[in-house]
Amino acid sequence: MRSFSLPSGPLGQRFRPLAWFAVLFVAVAFLVRLILALKTRHELPASPGPWLYAFLVGFGYDLVTFVYVAWPLLLVTWLVPRRAWSSTWGHRIVVGFCAVLAFGVLYLGAAELVFWNEFSARFNFIAVDYLVYTHEVVGNIRESYPIGTWSALLVLATVAVMFASRRALAAREDTSRFLHRTAVVGVWLVLTVAVSFALDGSSKDRSSNQYVNELAGNGIYEFFAAFRENELAYDKYYPTLPETQAFGNLRQLLKTPDATFTSDDPKDITRDIVADRPEKKLNVVLISVESLSGDYVEGLDVSEHKHLMPNLDALASKSLFFTQLYANGTRTVRGLEALSLSVPPTPGESIVKRPDNEGLWSLADVFNAKGYESEFLYGGYGYFDNMDHFFSSNGYTAVDRAAIADKDIHAENVWGVADEDLFTLVMKRMDDAYAKGKPYFGHVMTTSNHRPYTFPAGRVSLPQGSRRAAVQYTDWALGDFLRRAASKPWFDDTVFVITADHCATSAGKTSLPVDRYHIPLFIYSPKHVAPGRVDRLMSQIDIPPTVLGMLGFSYKSRFYGYDLFRLEPGRERAFLSTYQELGYLHGGKLTSLVPRQPVKESIPTMGTGDATPMAQPDADDARDAVTYYQTAAYLFTHGLMKH
Secondary structure (H helix, E strand, O other), X not given: OOOOOOXXXXXXXXXXXXXXXXXXXXXXXXXXXXXXXXXXXXXXXOXXXXXXXXXXXXXXXXXXXXXXXXXXXXXXXXXXXXXXXXXXXXXXXXXXXXXXXXXXXXXXXXXXXXXXXXXXXXXXXXXXXXXXXXXXXXXXXHHHOOHHHHHXXXXXXXXXXXXXXXXXXXXXXXXXXXXXXXXXXXXXXXXXXXXXXXXXXXXXXXXXXXXXXXXXXXXXXXXXXXXXXXXXXXXXHOOOOOHHHHHHHHHHHHOOOOEEEOXXXXXXXXEEEOOOOOXXXXXXXXXXXXXXXXXXXXXXXXXXXXXOOHHHHHHHXXXXXXXXEEOXXXXXXXXXXXXXXXXXXXXXXXXXXXXXXXOEOOHHHHHHHOOOEEEEEEOOOOOHHHHHHHHHOXXXXXXXXXXXXXXXXXXXXXXXXXXXXXXXXXXXXXXXXXXXOOOEEEEEEOOOOOOOOOOOOOOOXXXXXXXXXXXXXXXXXXXXXXXXXXXXXXXXXXXXXXXXXOOOOOOOOOOOOHHHHEEEEEEEOOOOOOOEEEOOOEEHHHHHHHHHHHOOOOEEEOOOXXXXXXXXXXXXXEEEEOOOOEXXXXXXXXXXXXXXXXXXXXXXXXXXXXXXXOOOOOHHHHHHHXXXXXXXXXXXXXXXXXX
């Protein structure tokens, strides 16, 4: 920055700090993009074109982002009077403010590197979500990274930047006029408004490789874009059908041999489900395991981690094992939404965290009508992600970390207690229900397979602090739970349903890499469920009706999910989503709905996540995808998912 110079006119002198900040901001953004590209080089095309696209378009986004982030310094350079600007104390204040900005830019650059390492993406809706839960997020960062050391290094880097910038920021006599400075600010305001209307976060997404699209963005810009679009009105941003057509088609899609609609109102999807077997009021323990990717489980034939989960691998031969199950989304709340409400994901935020989400038709309602005690059990504090409120408002008793005595905890971190301690709580709650003579339904959400990946010592061979070690511990805890449960008087009459909330990572070469949604499902009950392997395509929302069907329950339903064993072959489908893109997997094709874009379709490679775009989407697939997502959004926003 020593060689940096500006025109020597009065305005040039006054706005020199702004130009200095522009150089610093763009340089740091370029360096971050370069580091991320080098970290991801094996996932990027080998040809120079995509690299050039990422850096040129990225440079454009960096400049646009600077237009926004420069406003605080722009206001300072505009409003500070000439006498104060030229004084010693005034210059020191301006330089100090520049130092704060420099530290902020370096800090955000470092934060982007950490975020990319976790999610292989720029700041997005996950970062927006995390701002709400500062205790858990800051605690997770402190437990996972050497924050003190990194902060000291960032301070030293800031000092070095300010030392190198001393000539560019040296005090100079100010002869600028307020009116002229105001004209500069006016031009900047017009530019800000222009880029706000001309550009959005999706404008850069022109590559078939999602990593290229991510690199072409700017993390700060992406963060605020995600904040602005955290809730998306379906009918405003996505393709739609006439309401009568959409709901008429939905009725055809929901029609199954076991279901009869109870009303002629096309928007009322209530059905009477009639079982084809005797009813069994067995206990049900539904375990949604944090980040249990399919590639950890050998029986799915896509495993990248051999012998990491011996207990679950052995359980596959003792269970009804489903091999083609796909998660609704990439966040825990999406999995909880699918498993409790059996609905496709709606755009923007999950229903679990949205307002007016009380009194919805849930899986617990079905069990409660049969005389069950229904609980949601979580090893952390349930205010996180609004879990306690959501579940306690929709038929469950919410039980969280507060119910676990400190003496019963072998280990815990900011996310919650170790899985083995959570399972101990589950068994105590089941003991209580058994003593009262009541069948029990418990939805259990684990936490140990989450950064910082800590757990009780001596449980597994791998050292703590890595994802592989946490996966190995998760497997140990599940095996330990089933072994301990086997000694209980309620064990023989219990069905254990083990699945995942989502995969460990959602990143891939495409925007919806199907392999990053592939999760396992084990239904285990030695006395009641014959072992077997089911290779049919299945959605996460199909788990509730499938389990209810296996219990022989007849009940009223507003679920979108199918009992897989009552569904005619060829009608299987799954839903995959980010917070913006909505995917419909059917017949070997993936249909995608993206805000403000026409429907697109591709042929995915199931094991790798790659996809071959189709020139034109299949009309039936496009219609059905729009039907599912449009009606689900309509029913929720109009209060029609409630009792």
